[in-house]
Amino acid sequence: MPWPTIRKPPHPAVRPNVTDYDEARRRFTWEAARAELDGLPGGAGLNIAHEAVDRWADGPGADKVALRCLGRAGGRHDLSYGELKEATDRFAAALTSLGVRHPDAVFLLLPRRPELYVAALGAMKARCPVSPLFPAFGPEPVRQRMALGAGRALVTTEALYRRKVAPVRDQLPDLAHVLLVDGSGAALSDDGVHALDDLLASAPAWPGIAPTDPEDVALLHFTSGTTGTPKGALHVHEAVVAHHSTGRIALDLHPDDVYWCTADPGWVTGMSYGVIAPLVNGVTSIVDEGEFDADRWYRTLEDEGVTVWYTAPTAIRMLMRAGGEMAAAHDLSRLRFVASVGEPLNPEAVVWGQEALGLPIHDNWWQTETGGIMIANLACADVKPGSMGRPLPGIEAAIVARDPDDDGAPLVRDGQAVLVDDPSVEGHLALRPGWPSMFRGYLHEPERYQRCFAGGWYVSGDLARRDADGYLWFVGRADDVIKSAGHLIGPFEVESALMEHPLVAEVGVIGMPDPVAGEVVKAFVALTPGAEPSEELNRELIGFARARLGPAVAPKSIQFDDDLPHTRSGKIMRRLLKARELGLPLGDTSTLEAAP
């Protein structure tokens, strides 16, 4: 049964930035969106950090709170736009004084503390590409990404350095400098390890941002594919045009908003919409170092007077578990707009928002490669629960037909993609290239980049359908990538780690449906001849994988299986494995990735 459409009041208390979707689409141009930004003084190009920090700090907004940082164990620390400018200037100068310069890559492995924001924006001022890593990665994902990205400097904490970097440091020949934000201890005796505070104290004056080509790489975000190593998606300074306009349009940011994006900047959402978009729009942003905790989150929404909240389906489903009474015990009257991204938001969660928070939750869709929100439920528009919404102004989306003769690949005829008009037919969710935050390449992998495009369209890897009103509905993944708690996990990365264990002969890794996380990673393991399955060995393998991959990537469960399904060439068929596990018909593999 379809869920009833949620209608919006005709006269909301705060007038949305977009009030008429169709008109906004007609009028929108990226040139006009670009003109809303300053550009570097003297026409010296475009730099994200200037748009995010300096243009406010150099004007009447200097004293406005840019970041309100909540400590893990309590406490609160504000940074104004003026203070953020000073701190990022100093960081950029310190980095430069070490000889780390454009186009050296700077990696970040940090908790959600002010230093993370300062380092990201400071490195951008120095025109160094920034690559954020998720602190819940283990040493292996950290090593692999830093080696691929040839990271020359890393900003981290002493504890994270000891646990995740020191064990693999000898495999990172490009890593010349490690900057410890809390460095005072023993790690400082390691080669090239510095206390950031000392560097900042002795940094020379910052001369200002050098001319920046809008096409210079600003960000390197790693994402997982079905096979091979993680892909390093390259984003340029020009992307800030999309961060700014999508923040206004899709998140409805107004200058007096208190905004909270709960995503970690180790992932693209936390960087594009936790660091850049709110600052570029000049709002006050909440930064919470703590992990998910239902009570803490409700208190934060209430105490900080959050008005716009961008979170993830897994978090919303955890709040649903905690019960509506918990929400009712807090005054959430300041909250006026709630959005979600990461995996499809189930209709129950959209409706729960309306009941518990008094607001529907606005699902939206984008991915690492798109750099910014592409498809969204807008503040001004009716919400169809379960739908990701409609393409933003400036974005052209389509459903590309699946080729029945080529395992469902995008169907191209005479160089043109064949588009689906029938609302009941699913196909590849695709976007017309040309928006500013589109990735400009995969690092060192031009062919892999080219394979993302077919017949004039960027093909996302997600399957979807479009209804008669133009709303898009997620159907599943076209590949074997796992979506867990809002993160993409490449099965190959997990399989490779387990294969290193001497008793493991073969591994197949799939995502199993989970009511909270969407999917969780499960590994099916065939042991080498003579090895006996046991509870102890199962634990040993889980521990083995976790020590390498960290909790965000490692399997949550392992099952021994001597009968893994193979192709004729001997490759493990993950789709068949999944069909078997879920009791789906083995013959029909086209819809296996459908969300539960």
Next chain:
Amino acid sequence: MERDRATDIIVSVLSGIAPEIDPGTVDPSGELQFEFDLDSMDFLNLVEGVGKAAGIEVPERDYAAIATLDGFAQYLVAHAG
């Protein structure tokens, strides 16, 4: 519930979730999520596993009290029969 028994239950559930961490090496007053490298799904599984073994249900509003090994054990002493 006795304190030692409470700690045993928590450590036993943790050994299934984060078997690579030796409980003897962690700071019992440090945050479990950090000490045992748990993500939020792991933490949920821990709370459910311990709740089941101890025969109690830990409501979300009490999660702050069970954030450390010491705190969680203390909580079981106070709440589990």
